[in-house]
Amino acid sequence: MDLFAERGYAEVTVAEIAERAGLTKRTFFNHFTDKREVLFAGAKDFEDSVAKHLAEADDDLEPIEAALLALTEAGLALAQYGDYARARQELIASSTELRERNLIKMASLAVSIAEALVRRGVPPGRASLTAQAAVAVFTDAYAAWTERGATADFWNLMQQSLADLRRAVDAAPSRPSGA
Amino acid sequence: MDLFAERGYAEVTVAEIAERAGLTKRTFFNHFTDKREVLFAGAKDFEDSVAKHLAEADDDLEPIEAALLALTEAGLALAQYGDYARARQELIASSTELRERNLIKMASLAVSIAEALVRRGVPPGRASLTAQAAVAVFTDAYAAWTERGATADFWNLMQQSLADLRRAVDAAPSRPSGA
DNA sequence: CAAGGCGATTGCACTTGGTGTCATCACGTG
DNA sequence: CACGTGATGACACCAAGTGCAATCGCCTTG
Numbered sequence: 001m002d003l004f005a006e007r008g009y010a011e012v013t014v015a016e017i018a019e020r021a022g023l024t025k026r027t028f029f030n031h032f033t034d035k036r037e038v039l040f041a042g043a044k045d046f047e048d049s050v051a052k053h054l055a056e057a058d059d060d061l062e063p064i065e066a067a068l069l070a071l072t073e074a075g076l077a078l079a080q081y082g083d084y085a086r087a088r089q090e091l092i093a094s095s096t097e098l099r100e101r102n103l104i105k106m107a108s109l110a111v112s113i114a115e116a117l118v119r120r121g122v123p124p125g126r127a128s129l130t131a132q133a134a135v136a137v138f139t140d141a142y143a144a145w146t147e148r149g150a151t152a153d154f155w156n157l158m159q160q161s162l163a164d165l166r167r168a169v170d171a172a173p174s175r176p177s178g179a
Numbered sequence: 180m181d182l183f184a185e186r187g188y189a190e191v192t193v194a195e196i197a198e199r200a201g202l203t204k205r206t207f208f209n210h211f212t213d214k215r216e217v218l219f220a221g222a223k224d225f226e227d228s229v230a231k232h233l234a235e236a237d238d239d240l241e242p243i244e245a246a247l248l249a250l251t252e253a254g255l256a257l258a259q260y261g262d263y264a265r266a267r268q269e270l271i272a273s274s275t276e277l278r279e280r281n282l283i284k285m286a287s288l289a290v291s292i293a294e295a296l297v298r299r300g301v302p303p304g305r306a307s308l309t310a311q312a313a314v315a316v317f318t319d320a321y322a323a324w325t326e327r328g329a330t331a332d333f334w335n336l337m338q339q340s341l342a343d344l345r346r347a348v349d350a351a352p353s354r355p356s357g358a
Numbered sequence: 359c360a361a362g363g364c365g366a367t368t369g370c371a372c373t374t375g376g377t378g379t380c381a382t383c384a385c386g387t388g
Numbered sequence: 389c390a391c392g393t394g395a396t397g398a399c400a401c402c403a404a405g406t407g408c409a410a411t412c413g414c415c416t417t418g
Contacts, residue, residue, distance in 0.1 A: 029375085
């Protein structure tokens with residue numbers, strides 16, 4: 001992170017990262033499949049945590065509510081990394097490569113949520129859209145949370161994003177007008 | 180596409196692609212910034228087309244409706260590439276690298292839609308979520324459309340995905356239970 | 359027709375990300 | 389002490405990209 005902060009993601013070489021860590025380039029690639037992965041080390045843990053919370057969630061919750069609750073609970077563990085989270089977000093935003101990687105991590109998270117929802121008895125098609133919506137809400141709320149000093153109530157932000165999404169999606173059906 | 184179909188995306192080298200096209204590796208990189216980009220050549224045109232349709236859409240349409248209509252109208256131009264579209268979708272699905280690239284193209288499309296919505300007077304926060312929802316619906320419908328023989332009525336699939344998304348998102352608000 | 363002008367193509371050298379293979383090291387165990 | 393094992397490292401190698409300068413094809417203009 002120090003190196004990236006000084007010179008930007010693209011200008012730092014893997015060899016340099018390894019050297020700073022007292023290791024070799026080869027050893028770096030034994031731990032991370034990618035240069036990018038170094039910034040997403042915790043992603044799998046987070047995904048697993050969400051899945052775990054979701055599996056344990058109340059049976060009578062609506063799918064979207066259960067997903068958002070699981071995301072929030074797992075997200076609370078991130079609060080301790082407040083400063084790091086902000087720097088990381090900025091870094092990711094600064095590089096296309098990293099934004100790409102972030103997107104696929106979110107997509108993977110959505111798939112994992114969808115699977116957990118299916119296990120709760122939600123039909124697959126609906127589970128997938130529900131999971132995607134939940135992740136979109138989470139991303140939105142998380143961005144707002146890091147932009148302020150990570151001080152705000154996260155659950156609150158989630159509910160607000162969800163409300164926004166509902167407003168966005170709800171509208172009267174329209175006439176076809178095209179093929 | 181022939182090369183990719185024969186041996187898979189990862190097993191084909193840029194030099195080979197260039198050679199098959201009667202060009203040089205160097206020339207390839209004059210036309211495409213990336214190996215991946217070769218499969219997303221039309222993405223910018225599509226994005227522009229969507230933005231154009233959205234700018235011309237009826238003023239009294241709800242934002243989500245306007246966005247979906249624009250996506251559908253722009254999408255109809257893709258119908259002529261039916262076979263190619265299917266092969267391309269399969270190829271993308273087969274490679275993580277390509278899925279990543281596809282995701283960022285969709286994200287870029289969403290940003291472009293959001294900007295167009297802002298120009299229509301929609302507040303930025305809501306515009307972004309609306310655009311993301313619209314793109315999610317489009318992706319869902321497009322997947323269904325390519326999986327069948329590209330025979331189905333696309334607008335119909337869009338409306339169905341939208342209905343699914345609405346059902347997914349609509350639920351009674353819940354009690355906080357956490358921080 | 360000759361002389362330029364200019365964009366597209368190319369050759370070449372070079373950096374960096376990433377991988378396969380094998381040797382070596384550190385360390386805990388019987 | 390010998391042994392097995394997992395982590396580290398050295399080394400050679402491939403493919404993706406990039407910078408730079410030369411050249412080619414073609415079109416314009418005198």
